[in-house]
Amino acid sequence: MAPLTRFLLSLLAAGSSLAVPVAQEVELAGRPGGGGDRLRKSWHSLTNAQKKAYIDAELCLMSKPSTSGLRGARTRFDDFQSVHVSLTEIVHYAGQFLPWHRLFVWAHEQALEKECGYKGGQPYWDEPLDAGFFSTSVVLDPVTGFGGNGVGASRCIADGPFANYTNALGPSYAVNDHCIERTIMDFVSWATHAQYRDRCLAKTSWLDFWTCVEASPHNGGHGGVGSQMSNPISSPGDPLFFLHHAWLDQIWAHKGNLTLEFPGDLFPSGIPPPPGFPGSAPGGGGPPAPDLTRPADVPEPVIIGDPANVTTLKHVLQMLGLTADRTIAEVMDTRGFMCYRYDV
Numbered sequence: 001m002a003p004l005t006r007f008l009l010s011l012l013a014a015g016s017s018l019a020v021p022v023a024q025e026v027e028l029a030g031r032p033g034g035g036g037d038r039l040r041k042s043w044h045s046l047t048n049a050q051k052k053a054y055i056d057a058e059l060c061l062m063s064k065p066s067t068s069g070l071r072g073a074r075t076r077f078d079d080f081q082s083v084h085v086s087l088t089e090i091v092h093y094a095g096q097f098l099p100w101h102r103l104f105v106w107a108h109e110q111a112l113e114k115e116c117g118y119k120g121g122q123p124y125w126d127e128p129l130d131a132g133f134f135s136t137s138v139v140l141d142p143v144t145g146f147g148g149n150g151v152g153a154s155r156c157i158a159d160g161p162f163a164n165y166t167n168a169l170g171p172s173y174a175v176n177d178h179c180i181e182r183t184i185m186d187f188v189s190w191a192t193h194a195q196y197r198d199r200c201l202a203k204t205s206w207l208d209f210w211t212c213v214e215a216s217p218h219n220g221g222h223g224g225v226g227s228q229m230s231n232p233i234s235s236p237g238d239p240l241f242f243l244h245h246a247w248l249d250q251i252w253a254h255k256g257n258l259t260l261e262f263p264g265d266l267f268p269s270g271i272p273p274p275p276g277f278p279g280s281a282p283g284g285g286g287p288p289a290p291d292l293t294r295p296a297d298v299p300e301p302v303i304i305g306d307p308a309n310v311t312t313l314k315h316v317l318q319m320l321g322l323t324a325d326r327t328i329a330e331v332m333d334t335r336g337f338m339c340y341r342y343d344v
C-alpha cells in the first residue's frame with residue numbers, strides 16, 4: 001500500500017468509529033494482492049514469463065552505466081557490488097547484518113523497478129528445496145534461470161543469460177575484469193536445509209537468531225554456489241546474491257521482530273573467513289580461501305549512529321547513495337516505507 005493511502009486510512013480510522021482500525025488495516029494490506037504491496041515470491045513458484053521479466057531487468061541494470069562513482073564500478077549492477085565491497089567489514093558478523101542486507105536488497109529491487117521497469121517484486125531462492133542438490137536446481141536452469149556451474153580452470157559460467165557479463169570487481173577488493181565464476185558444491189549447500197532454517201527460527205533472542213542465520217543457512221548458500229558467491233566481499237557480483245539474501249530476509253520476516261538487544265559489532269574491522277566457506281573448513285575441499293586484505297586505497301568504513309562497537313536501533317545503515325541511508329529502526333517492518341511482503 002502506498003504510504004499516502006496508508007496515512008489517509010489511518011486518519012480515517014482515527015476520526016470515525018466505522019472506519020477500519022489501523023491494526024486491521026495493516027492486516028488487510030498483507031493479503032495477497034491487497035493494497036498494492038510489493039509481493040516477493042519464491043523463484044520456484046514463478047512462471048517462465050515472470051522469471052524472464054526478472055532476468056531481463058537484471059540484464060538491464062548490467063547494461064546501464066554506473067552512477068555511483070564508486071571504486072571500480074562500471075555498470076549500475078556493479079554499483080551495488082561496489083557498495084558491498086566498501087562496507088563489508090562493518091555489515092557482516094555485526095548486529096546490522098540482517099538489517100543492512102534488507103535495505104541493500106530493497107535498494108536493488110528499487111533500481112530494477114525505477115530504472116528498468118520491473119514490477120514483479122524481488123524473488124527469493126527457497127533454498128531448502130534444493131539443499132544438497134544446488135547443482136540441479138531450477139534456479140540454475142540455462143534457459144529460464146541464472147545459468148549453471150562454472151567450467152574449467154577459470155570457473156566461468158558457460159551458459160545462461162549472464163554468461164557474457166564482464167564483471168569489473170572482484171575477487172575481494174580487486175578491480176579486475178572477469179566473468180561470473182561459480183564452483184557449485186552440493187555438499188556445502190546442505191547447510192541451507194530446512195533443519196538449519198528451523199533451528200534459527202526456534203531462537204528466542206536477536207543475538208541467537210541473527211548469528212544462527214548468518215552462520216547457516218547464510219554461509220551454506222554462499223558456499224554452495226561457490227567462487228564469486230562465496231567471496232564475502234565481492235559476492236554481489238553474482239546475481240544469485242540477491243535471491244539468496246532475499247531468502248534470508250524472508251526468514252527474518254517470517255520470524256517477526258524479536259525484542260532487540262543488539263550485542264554490538266563484534267568485528268568492527270577485519271572479518272575472519274567464516275567456517276564452512278570453501279577453503280576455510282578443514283578438509284572441506286574446494287578452492288583456496290580468497291585474500292580478504294583491504295588494500296591501502298580503500299578507506300576503512302566508519303560506523304555511524306552508534307558509539308563505538310554497540311549496535312542499537314539508531315544504527316545508520318549506509319547505502320553510499322544507492323538509496324537514502326536509514327536507521328535499523330526504520331527497516332524493522334518491511335511494510336513501512338519499503339512496502340513489501342513475502343508470499344509465505
Ligand SMILES: [Cu+2]
Pocket residue numbers: 084092101232
Ligand atoms: Cu553481504
